[in-house]
Amino acid sequence: MSKYQLNYLDQLESESIHIMREVAGQFERPALLFSGGKDSIVLVHLALKAFRPGKFPFPLVHIDTGHNFQEALDYRDALAERIGEKLIVRQVADTIKAKNLTEPKGKFASRNALQTYTLLDTIEEFKFDACIGGARRDEEKARAKERIFSVRDEFGQWNPKLQRPELWDTYNGRIDKGENVRVFPISNWTELDIWNYIRKENIELPSIYFSHEREVLEHEGQLVAVSEFVQIETTDTVSIKRVRYRTVGDMTCTAAVESSANTIDDIISEIIATKTSERGETRIDDRVSEAAMEDRKKNGYF
Amino acid sequence: MDILRFITAGSVDDGKSTLIGRLLYDSKSILIDQLEAIEKQTKNREDGEIDLALLTDGLRAEREQGITIDVAYKYFTTPKRKFIIADAPGHIQYTRNMVTGASNSDLAIILIDARHGVVEQTRRHSIIASLLNIPHVVVAVNKMDLVEYSHDVYNNILIDYAAVAKSLGLKDVRYIPISALNGDNIVDRSTKMDWYEGEGLLQILETVVVTDDINLTDARFPVQYVIRPQTEALHDYRGYAGKVISGIYKKGDSVTVQPSGLTTTISAIEVSGIEVEEAFAPQSAILHLTDDVDVSRGDLITLTENQPSVSNELEVLLCWMDHKPLVAGNKYQLQINSRLVRAVVKEFQYKVNVNSLEQESAPEKVQLNDIIKATIKTASPIPYDSYQHLRVNGGAILIDETSHVTVGACMIQ
Structure with missing residues (x-):
C-alpha cells in the first residue's frame, strides 16, 4: 500500500x-x-x-x-x-x-x-x-x-x-x-463506521451505551426502561436485565438491547453479529407506519 | 480497506433496484426487520415474491407508483471494502439525477436487459458516464435467466456494446452476465453459465483499483475557511482550512495563490489537529503560509511549479437541471469548489444528442436535461483544470440568483 x-x-x-x-x-x-x-x-x-x-x-x-x-x-x-x-x-x-x-x-x-x-x-x-x-x-x-x-x-x-x-x-x-x-x-x-471510528479515536461515550443493570418492561419484544415517563400496568412484565443502548433518544421511544458488552470491541462484535437494524431494534417511533x-x-x- | 463509490444505471425495467437489493441481501447488509418490512409490503402485491426493489424505494410516492424519483444512497461493507451506491432513476426525464449520482462515482454499472440488448437508454447512460468521466464501467447483462443463459445472446450484446464503448472512449470496461433476481454471478459464480470465466460482480467491485484515480500530481487546495483564534497564546495563528482535492503538499513547498497569483511558501501543515510534513488528496488539512498574503475563502492554493488555467471565460459542457429553460445572456452564480462568482452564459455552440453524442444545432432555449456546449463569462477569474483531466477542479455548478436552486452542472473543457 x-x-x-x-x-x-x-x-x-x-x-x-x-x-x-x-x-x-x-x-x-x-x-x-x-x-x-x-x-x-x-x-x-x-x-x-x-x-x-x-x-x-x-x-x-x-x-x-x-x-x-x-x-x-x-x-x-x-x-x-x-x-x-x-x-x-x-x-x-x-x-x-x-x-x-x-x-x-x-x-x-x-x-x-x-x-x-x-x-x-x-x-x-x-x-x-x-x-x-x-x-x-x-x-x-x-x-x-x-x-x-x-x-x-x-x-x-x-x-x-x-x-x-x-x-x-x-x-x-x-x-x-x-x-x-x-x-x-x-x-x-x-x-x-461510527463505532469503528469511536474505537479508533478513543472517543468517550455516555455510560448507557455499555452494559448495565436496568429495570425494564417488555413490550412487543422491545425492552423499555422503567421511568416516570412510561405508564406501567399490572399486566406488564417488569424485570431487571443487563442491557445497553444501541441508540440514545427519549426514554419513551428508545429501547434497550440485552447485552453484556462492556467495551467498544464487544459492542462492535455484537453489531457485526446482529440481525436487526439499529432503528428497527431500538426505535419505537419508527414502527408506527411505513x-x-x-x-x-x-x-x-x- | 477503502471506499468504492458506484452508480447503477439502467432503464426502467432493467432490474436495477433488484440488483442493488441483491447486493445488499447477499452481502448480508439487509437485516431481519428490514426484510420483514418489505415482506409485509410484498404481501399486498399480487405475485407474492419478495420484491428486493422495495429496499431502495424510500419515498411513499415511489412505492405507490412503483418508480424511483430521486437518487438514493445505499451502503454495504465486505471485509475488503466499504461501498456507497448511488441509485439513480432510469427514466428519460431524470438525466439530471444520473448526472448527480455520477459526479462522485468511481465506477458505473450499466445494466442491460438481455432480452433487449443495447438500447437508446444504454447509450444515454454510457454517454453520461463518459461525460462525467467515471473511471470504470461494468456492463452487467441482466435477466440472463430469461434468455436461457445463452452465451450467444451475451456475446452479441458484448459486440454491440464494445462499439459504444469505443465511440465514447471509455477506458476501463468489464462485462458480466447476471441474473439479479436469482443471484447468478452476483456474489457467487453461477452454475448455469459455465461459459463465463470471469469473476462474480461483487468480486469485481471488491478488486477494481481506484487509488490510481486520485491525481497526486496536480496539487490543488481550495481554501474553505480561515482559522484565526486571536487569543493571547495564538495571537499570530492564521491557518487556511480546506481539503487537498488533488496532489501532495509538503512543508517548504513554493505555492501560488490563485487567482491573485501571489507566491509564498508553506510554513506548516496540520492534518486532524497534528502537525505533519505533508498532506495529500483527499485529506482535509490546514496550511500555514510564510508570508502574510491576502488569502480567503474561494482562493485556490497550488504548487508554483504546477499551475491550473486561470480565466474569466470558460468553455463548458453544461447539463441543464432546471424546469425553467436557460436563455443565452442569463446571469447566474457559478460555484467551483469553494469559489463563488457571478457568471453569464454567453452563447451556445451546440447541443449534445445524449443518445448518439452527435452535435446538433444549439436551441434558443435550453430545456431540463439538455446537455449543451456553451461559453460562460465570469465576473472574476476562475482557476480551473479541464474536467476530463482533473475532475475535482473542473466541475462547477450554476445557481439561480433568485431561487437559489442549483440549475446546471458544468464540465469545463
Whole structure:
C-alpha cells in the first residue's frame, strides 16, 4: 500500500470535516444540534478536528424533550464544559406551556413529534440559517434520499421532490430569508463506521451505551426502561436485565438491547453479529407506519 | 480497506433496484426487520415474491407508483471494502439525477436487459458516464435467466456494446452476465453459465483499483475557511482550512495563490489537529503560509511549479437541471469548489444528442436535461483544470440568483 492512501475511516473523516467547513464558510449563523447520542458526539469530535485551535463557528444546541436519560444530559454538560464551547438548551416543556400544545397520551407517550415545534422556535429565536445534524443515510429509507445540504422552508419542511441536485463535493447553501439548511456531515457513515471510528479515536461515550443493570418492561419484544415517563400496568412484565443502548433518544421511544458488552470491541462484535437494524431494534417511533420517518421529516423533524 | 463509490444505471425495467437489493441481501447488509418490512409490503402485491426493489424505494410516492424519483444512497461493507451506491432513476426525464449520482462515482454499472440488448437508454447512460468521466464501467447483462443463459445472446450484446464503448472512449470496461433476481454471478459464480470465466460482480467491485484515480500530481487546495483564534497564546495563528482535492503538499513547498497569483511558501501543515510534513488528496488539512498574503475563502492554493488555467471565460459542457429553460445572456452564480462568482452564459455552440453524442444545432432555449456546449463569462477569474483531466477542479455548478436552486452542472473543457 502506497503511503499516499487513506483508509476508509480517514476518507470519511476528511469528507465530514470538509462539509463542516463549508457550513462555516457559507453561513452567517450556523448551529450544531447535539443530543448526547453517539452520532452527535462524533459530530463534535469532527468539529474539533475541523476548527481547532480556533473556536467552533457555531454553538451546540440541544432540544431537550424532558424525557432524556440523565446519563446523556450529564455527558452533554460535561462535554460542553470540557471543550469550552457554548451550549444552548431549549425545553420542549416550555414550548408546550407557551403554545398550549397537547401532550401526547398513551403508554409510551413520546414528545418526539413536539420536539419539532421547539426546534423551529429555537431556529427562529437565534436566526439560525444552518443546523448541523448527525443523521445518517443508512438509518432509514427516506433518509437515504436526503441531500447533505438539505434546504427547509420557513416551516422547516423537507420537500423530497424539490431537492437540489448535489454534485461533486460542491455544496449549494444559498437560501432565502427565513429558510434554513439542515446539514448532515456523516450522511455516508454507517452504524458500524461510527463505532469503528469511536474505537479508533478513543472517543468517550455516555455510560448507557455499555452494559448495565436496568429495570425494564417488555413490550412487543422491545425492552423499555422503567421511568416516570412510561405508564406501567399490572399486566406488564417488569424485570431487571443487563442491557445497553444501541441508540440514545427519549426514554419513551428508545429501547434497550440485552447485552453484556462492556467495551467498544464487544459492542462492535455484537453489531457485526446482529440481525436487526439499529432503528428497527431500538426505535419505537419508527414502527408506527411505513412512511413514519418521511412524514416527520416533511414536517420539519430533523 | 477503502471506499468504492458506484452508480447503477439502467432503464426502467432493467432490474436495477433488484440488483442493488441483491447486493445488499447477499452481502448480508439487509437485516431481519428490514426484510420483514418489505415482506409485509410484498404481501399486498399480487405475485407474492419478495420484491428486493422495495429496499431502495424510500419515498411513499415511489412505492405507490412503483418508480424511483430521486437518487438514493445505499451502503454495504465486505471485509475488503466499504461501498456507497448511488441509485439513480432510469427514466428519460431524470438525466439530471444520473448526472448527480455520477459526479462522485468511481465506477458505473450499466445494466442491460438481455432480452433487449443495447438500447437508446444504454447509450444515454454510457454517454453520461463518459461525460462525467467515471473511471470504470461494468456492463452487467441482466435477466440472463430469461434468455436461457445463452452465451450467444451475451456475446452479441458484448459486440454491440464494445462499439459504444469505443465511440465514447471509455477506458476501463468489464462485462458480466447476471441474473439479479436469482443471484447468478452476483456474489457467487453461477452454475448455469459455465461459459463465463470471469469473476462474480461483487468480486469485481471488491478488486477494481481506484487509488490510481486520485491525481497526486496536480496539487490543488481550495481554501474553505480561515482559522484565526486571536487569543493571547495564538495571537499570530492564521491557518487556511480546506481539503487537498488533488496532489501532495509538503512543508517548504513554493505555492501560488490563485487567482491573485501571489507566491509564498508553506510554513506548516496540520492534518486532524497534528502537525505533519505533508498532506495529500483527499485529506482535509490546514496550511500555514510564510508570508502574510491576502488569502480567503474561494482562493485556490497550488504548487508554483504546477499551475491550473486561470480565466474569466470558460468553455463548458453544461447539463441543464432546471424546469425553467436557460436563455443565452442569463446571469447566474457559478460555484467551483469553494469559489463563488457571478457568471453569464454567453452563447451556445451546440447541443449534445445524449443518445448518439452527435452535435446538433444549439436551441434558443435550453430545456431540463439538455446537455449543451456553451461559453460562460465570469465576473472574476476562475482557476480551473479541464474536467476530463482533473475532475475535482473542473466541475462547477450554476445557481439561480433568485431561487437559489442549483440549475446546471458544468464540465469545463
